[in-house]
Amino acid sequence: MTDALPLLLPSSCLPQASTSRWQPKKHLLPPQRPTIDEGKDVDLSLALARQNLDAKMIKKTRPRRTVDYGGGMGRWILSRKSRPNPSFIPSMRPSPPHVIDLLPPKSYPENLSTSLCTKFVHTSTNKIRCPINCVAWTPEGRRVLTASTSGEFTLWNGLTFNFETILQAHDSPIRALKFNHSGAYLASADQSGVIKYFQPNMNNLTAWNGHREAVRAITFSPDDRRFATASDDSTVRIWDFQESREERVLSGHGWDVRCVEWHATRGLLVSGSKDNLVKFWDPRTGTCLSTLHHHKNTIQALAWSPNGDYVASASRDQTVRMFDIRAMKEYRILKGHKKEACSLVFHPIHPILVSGGSEGAILHWDYNAPEQIPGTNTPAGPRATLSQAHDSNVWSLAFHPLGHILVSASNDHTTRFWARERPGDASSVFAGGGEKPPEAAQFSGEGPDEDDEMALPGFSYLGQGGANASAGAGALPGLGMAESALPGLPGLGSAANANGSAPPPMPSRAEGPSRDRQQMDEGIPGFGRSEPSNSRDTYGSGPGPANGPRDDHYNNNNNYGSEGGRGGGRGYGYGQNSNGGGGYDDRRGTGANSSGGGRNYGSRWGSRRGGRY
Numbered sequence: 001m002t003d004a005l006p007l008l009l010p011s012s013c014l015p016q017a018s019t020s021r022w023q024p025k026k027h028l029l030p031p032q033r034p035t036i037d038e039g040k041d042v043d044l045s046l047a048l049a050r051q052n053l054d055a056k057m058i059k060k061t062r063p064r065r066t067v068d069y070g071g072g073m074g075r076w077i078l079s080r081k082s083r084p085n086p087s088f089i090p091s092m093r094p095s096p097p098h099v100i101d102l103l104p105p106k107s108y109p110e111n112l113s114t115s116l117c118t119k120f121v122h123t124s125t126n127k128i129r130c131p132i133n134c135v136a137w138t139p140e141g142r143r144v145l146t147a148s149t150s151g152e153f154t155l156w157n158g159l160t161f162n163f164e165t166i167l168q169a170h171d172s173p174i175r176a177l178k179f180n181h182s183g184a185y186l187a188s189a190d191q192s193g194v195i196k197y198f199q200p201n202m203n204n205l206t207a208w209n210g211h212r213e214a215v216r217a218i219t220f221s222p223d224d225r226r227f228a229t230a231s232d233d234s235t236v237r238i239w240d241f242q243e244s245r246e247e248r249v250l251s252g253h254g255w256d257v258r259c260v261e262w263h264a265t266r267g268l269l270v271s272g273s274k275d276n277l278v279k280f281w282d283p284r285t286g287t288c289l290s291t292l293h294h295h296k297n298t299i300q301a302l303a304w305s306p307n308g309d310y311v312a313s314a315s316r317d318q319t320v321r322m323f324d325i326r327a328m329k330e331y332r333i334l335k336g337h338k339k340e341a342c343s344l345v346f347h348p349i350h351p352i353l354v355s356g357g358s359e360g361a362i363l364h365w366d367y368n369a370p371e372q373i374p375g376t377n378t379p380a381g382p383r384a385t386l387s388q389a390h391d392s393n394v395w396s397l398a399f400h401p402l403g404h405i406l407v408s409a410s411n412d413h414t415t416r417f418w419a420r421e422r423p424g425d426a427s428s429v430f431a432g433g434g435e436k437p438p439e440a441a442q443f444s445g446e447g448p449d450e451d452d453e454m455a456l457p458g459f460s461y462l463g464q465g466g467a468n469a470s471a472g473a474g475a476l477p478g479l480g481m482a483e484s485a486l487p488g489l490p491g492l493g494s495a496a497n498a499n500g501s502a503p504p505p506m507p508s509r510a511e512g513p514s515r516d517r518q519q520m521d522e523g524i525p526g527f528g529r530s531e532p533s534n535s536r537d538t539y540g541s542g543p544g545p546a547n548g549p550r551d552d553h554y555n556n557n558n559n560y561g562s563e564g565g566r567g568g569g570r571g572y573g574y575g576q577n578s579n580g581g582g583g584y585d586d587r588r589g590t591g592a593n594s595s596g597g598g599r600n601y602g603s604r605w606g607s608r609r610g611g612r613y
Contacts, residue, residue: 065122066160067419069402076103094424105349105403112350116364116384117406117418122161124415126154132409133175134396139183141401146415147174147188161417167202176218187227189215206244219262228269230260236271238283248286252279259302270311272299278313290328294321303344312353314341320355322367336363336382345397356394362386362408
């Protein structure tokens with residue numbers, strides 16, 4: 001047998017039997033703690049030293065809650081470059097941690113559930129509390145501008161929702177606020193009929209008295225050369241923007257004109273009034289083209305759909321109606337508000353209409369869905385419901401230009417931000433068939449303002465005795481008192497408690513409201529006040545105002561004061577202690593203790609003439 005053939009490869013290329021194991025050469029040390037900022041340590045030590053000297057509490061520093069719309073846009077742009085076909089939409093896992101993969105609403109053209117802004121994010125409140133009448137996003141979508149009854153503009157950051165600046169823009173309550181389509185100018189109007197122009201940097205350009213009474217709405221033409229105003233003097237006026245000159249007066253309404261909107265692409269105006277009518281106008285000739293008589297009460301708000309084919313109206317008859325202008329017929333009637341509907345806004349991308357009511361609810365409607373539940377005669381309700389979004393009237397609503405954040409302004413002095421739900425979140429508002437279940441209705445994550453770092457949302461300051469401290473075991477949340485210590489119903493005498501003991505006496509006028517009553521007025525965030533009543537116009541923990549609100553921008557109902565109201569607004573006045581107030585219409589007053597109200601019209605019975613109006 002011959003020998004094996006010689007190998008032609010060199011020995012260095014032949015596989016060698018290795019006896020050594022692989023050894024790492026990097027990252028040999030165990031994970032180390034992150035480095036601590038020395039500057040922060042110095043600041044903390046100085047703060048501790050100041051605390052020892054001044055005996056003051058250190059203000060906690062906490063990161064702000066942020067809704068980052070830039071991240072979603074970046075991921076969407078990158079996915080558009082790498083998608084296999086133009087109609088490809090990346091799927092999203094139904095799990096809350098995958099909220100970082102949630103893209104802007106525009107990337108889901110067929111899925112409108114990605115545009116339902118029902119997750120509470122933040123509450124912004126001015127130091128001087130007053131009702132917020134108008135809210136609008138700046139054209140670039142980075143800030144939110146609000147207008148209040150104090151005549152002030154307040155600018156809030158649209159990313160972290162913190163305060164930026166405030167400006168005393170008007171001398172009377174601001175009733176209308178609108179950016180033009182180009183975003184170069186801002187027009188506003190107030191209760192006295194004054195119209196003003198502003199630049200985006202809040203520089204006031206001009207001002208003049210455009211109406212004899214309050215201006216309720218402002219809307220710009222598609223080319224921004226003209227704008228229209230609606231006023232309580234029952235007229236709609238068209239103005240030349242460049243010259244601030246009145247061009248035409250549209251007269252035809254029989255009462256105050258509460259809202260007006262210009263079509264986005266056509267020369268068409270729509271207005272709503274207290275005479276229950278919706279009118280369409282030709283701005284070139286000033287003639288009324290058509291009138292709709294479907295509503296049974298005051299028209300509070302109007303809004304055009306993004307495609308311009310529909311116009312929606314909100315009324316005090318508790319309904320929201322949509323009209324198809326192509327056939328000039330009623331398209332949908334949306335019933336869901338328990339009180340009057342106050343505000344409207346269309347989503348910029350999806351067929352969603354959002355309405356706000358005087359009971360504090362915000363409803364999301366899918367106006368392309370069937371009017372009735374399939375297989376039944378039950379009318380379809382709202383797609384999503386925030387039944388206690390605010391404690392009072394929702395005066396204004398505004399969507400971010402991308403459609404992922406909703407801002408609401410209310411008569412309860414707050415501006416609230418709402419974002420989209422996390423995917424697959426079991427505690428979302430969709431868990432209960434569209435309405436948030438009671439056990440999950442608390443606004444999780446509501447953060448206090450900068451000046452309220454040491455306070456619990458919805459309760460009094462911890463240093464002043466929180467609700468939890470005074471309630472004890474078996475207490476009702478938000479009431480600050482034990483369940484067995486609830487007093488009897490008013491008007492039934494001093495009812496005994498559940499254990500047979502008498503209820504605690506009411507505080508006297510000199511003593512002031514008790515701590516329990518203060519906590520009772522605070523309530524739970526998102527659930528309103530703890531004392532139910534049929535009318536929620538004006539509340540107070542002290543004496544009621546001398547005259548109730550008579551402006552139609554507020555509800556003309558009753559006036560309540562926890563220590564004696566002194567005059568109701570077009571209704572009755574009730575006082576619990578010393579001064580029984582008299583009503584505006586019936587001129588009757590009832591006093592629980594010393595100064596009883598008169599029993600007949602215009603009478604002056606009572607030890608202090610409590611019945612005199």
